[in-house]
Amino acid sequence: AQSVSQHNHHVILSEAASLELGCNYSYGGTVNLFWYVQYPGQHLQLLLKYFSGDPLVKGIKGFEAEFIKSKFSFNLRKPSVQWSDTAEYFCAVTPRYSSASKIIFGSGTRLSIRP
């Protein structure tokens, strides 16, 4: 069964610092990958996704992620964080070409930004 590992449980940064959140997945086949964000008190929202093509994916609010197939990784990056980026970030994976697939989520990384 597939699984997702997010090794950073809580990251604290100052405004304008660069961000990289790690994500590794375990699955032998082809996958679709997602990053979701959950702002305090809100539901999850899609930040970006990778289905195929260019492994460098750009999402909303200046976020990007790079799919490295050989490392089974899909790390999230942002060059300069803002206080409003304070949220919990979830990496997720689903097998591709499955007619009944569902998204498997990592345990999440809480990001705190100091003003």
Add this chain to the structure above:
Amino acid sequence: NAGVTQTPKFRVLKTGQSMTLLCAQDMNHEYMYWYRQDPGMGLRLIHYSVGEGTTAKGEVPDGYNVSRLKKQNFLLGLESAAPSQTSVYFCASSYSSVGMLGGPYGYTFGSGTRLTVV
């Protein structure tokens, strides 16, 4: 634009009581899902449905039942609530399988139900 609506938003139950959480979507999505979110554990899939009249077990189905009698509704039932079921429950829907290339943009999530079992 309602999207995915969950009711109720908050509930406190006593151990042994039963309740039903309702998820309704107005996007004509085929697939619907129930997740629970617990600190440090991310979201875990309870049950899901790939169409009206169908349901399937997810990662943590014990203690829960579901029904999908209408395409737009997906109900999650707790027959005899336990403190271990204290959690935030999220419903999600998608147009088709998220695994397909031509599939949806991930899920659309509801705003969640915070359930406390005492």
